[in-house]
Amino acid sequence: MSEENIYTFENKDYRSTYWHTCSHVLAQAVKRLYPEVKLAIGPSIEGGFYYDFDAPFNFTQEHLDALEAEMRKICKEKLKLERFELPRAEAIAFMQEKDEPYKVELINDLPADAHISFYKQGEFVDLCAGPHLDSTGRIKGNAIKLTQCCGAYWRGDSNRKMLQRIYAVAFPKKEELDEYLKQREEALKRDHNKVGRDLEYFTTVDYIGQGLPILLPKGARVIQLLQRWVEDVEQKRGYLLTKTPLMAKRELYKISGHWEHYLDGMFILGDPHDETKECFALRPMTCPFQYQVYLNRQRSYRDLPMRLGETSTLFRNEDSGEMHGLIRVRQFTISEGHLVLRPDQLEEEFKGCLELAKYCLGTVGLLDKCTFRFSQWDPANPNNKYEGTKEQWDEAQRVMGQILDDLDVKYEIGIDEAAFYGPKLDIQYKNVFGKEDTLVTIQIDMLLAQRFGMYYIDENGEKALPYIIHRTSLGCYERTLAYLLEEYAGALPTWMAPEQVRFLPVTDRAADYCADAAKALEAQGFRVEVDYRNEKIGKKIRDAQVEKVPYMVVVGDRDMENGTVSPRHRVDGDLGAMSLDDFTALLREVVDSKAKK
Structure with a gap:
């Protein structure tokens, strides 16, 4: 990497350092506004950073907005970040005095010969191995966004206390944040948790x-x-x-080594420590x-x-x-x-x-x-x-x-x-x-x-x-x-779509015609439905499009007279009137080729 790119977001290490420093700015803002909150951990992660807090209240959007404003202030203060080390006993006493129990626990779990380091910025000090930027002034305050707050167990252990995790992201330029937020908005539309539930997949x-x-x-x-x-x-x-x-008895997993190396990740049926009784695991x-x-x-x-x-x-x-x-x-x-x-x-x-x-x-x-x-x-x-x-x-x-x-x-x-x-x-x-x-x-x-x-x-x-x-x-x-x-934003290719074709009769007279055509396609192995609802054809088409059905077949009096169907593709639009045999051949080619349409 060229010298000029070392201190840019193109450098993964610099990006991580930038976000890690931002997590300290977030923690400092929390302690300034809500000093009763206890600090847990705040790493940089892929795509941003987070910090876990033990707060006597639930963080709301109003809290997040106030924290963003305070973070901008901290960045403008251009506080110098200074690293220092303390011996183990002094480090524990230091965090006990600050009434930070989670930090005390982390120090106690460090190896006896570990270098216990802290970073100070203004009045704020945090236990941290670093590295960090040299000043909060290097962070663009108006390019920080707190994106989400959710629950997170302390140290990932469901038997420990549930903390509140604030996720965030930051960029060197406001324009980059705006672009990120635009992409995030699009991502939210494609999020399988939304699409899959809206379209009733799970x-x-x-x-x-x-x-x-x-x-x-x-x-x-x-x-x-x-x-x-x-x-x-x-x-x-x-x-x-x-x-x-x-499932199998624990004896199988002991031979394979999973009992020794993977026990915490398994669902156990019985007492894993009682060797006098049978014990199984999924x-x-x-x-x-x-x-x-x-x-x-x-x-x-x-x-x-x-x-x-x-x-x-x-x-x-x-x-x-x-x-x-x-x-x-x-x-x-x-x-x-x-x-x-x-x-x-x-x-x-x-x-x-x-x-x-x-x-x-x-x-x-x-x-x-x-x-x-x-x-x-x-x-x-x-x-x-x-x-x-x-x-x-x-x-x-x-x-x-x-x-x-x-x-x-x-x-x-x-x-x-x-x-x-x-x-x-x-x-x-x-x-x-x-x-x-x-x-x-x-x-x-x-x-x-x-x-x-x-x-x-x-x-x-x-x-x-x-x-x-x-x-x-x-x-x-x-x-x-x-x-x-x-x-595919829910519009799965035809070959794997749960419903490939939906017939849309324009009138009640066309319902039986559609039913016969649907049966003929089903006999060829296609997945077909008929919309028999007493609705206008425009609404039937819109509903099928919302549900991402690949092919909609509109059938009216003219199709019945001519013995045709009028398929419409969700992307390509109206394909024109054709015989059912021709439509079947079209479908067969799309499905057998596993085309992405």
């Missing part, structure tokens, strides 16, 4: 629980279509279909179950690669604060698969997994906005989150890095983002608000085969351990549906 119910959405008929149909399509695609690529249980992933298919009998090198695929329902005990519509849920369905293979087959099979994922994502229209992350282990944390030795991880990451380079995959590296048993390629996607999540993952596993004794007999008659690739082809179907609703 709903949520408080007494069922967070992260447990109800798929309404439209949403259920789209996911069914995607699942069937993916299963057919995988079958053509040599995958064997499996169907395995939704499955958070399918791998240890599918391994039993491989283990059903002795395998030879000639049996490999074995490609196992399953439409799997999984359960993960996500934090309440992480729930978001269909994107992050506690029960979800995934196109999960595991390939058991010889070491010499690794690169070719990995390439096949990547090509499959790209094909699926490209077909549904999401690939162009995807990015790739090479997720690696953190060598500083080997015995907590990760299995295996440094040598094993170095070898696994070397092999995977070589494969990615050979395939010319452009990726970023994510440290401490690997699975506990191996590195992975994560295909990332951002929702309309810029929040990034993993859509598809392809993982290389050199460890779990040994845990399960998954040997095969090689060409020399000797026992050998295979490699395993964990992969998805389209990822989580609920998350994919969310992204599709946002990408």
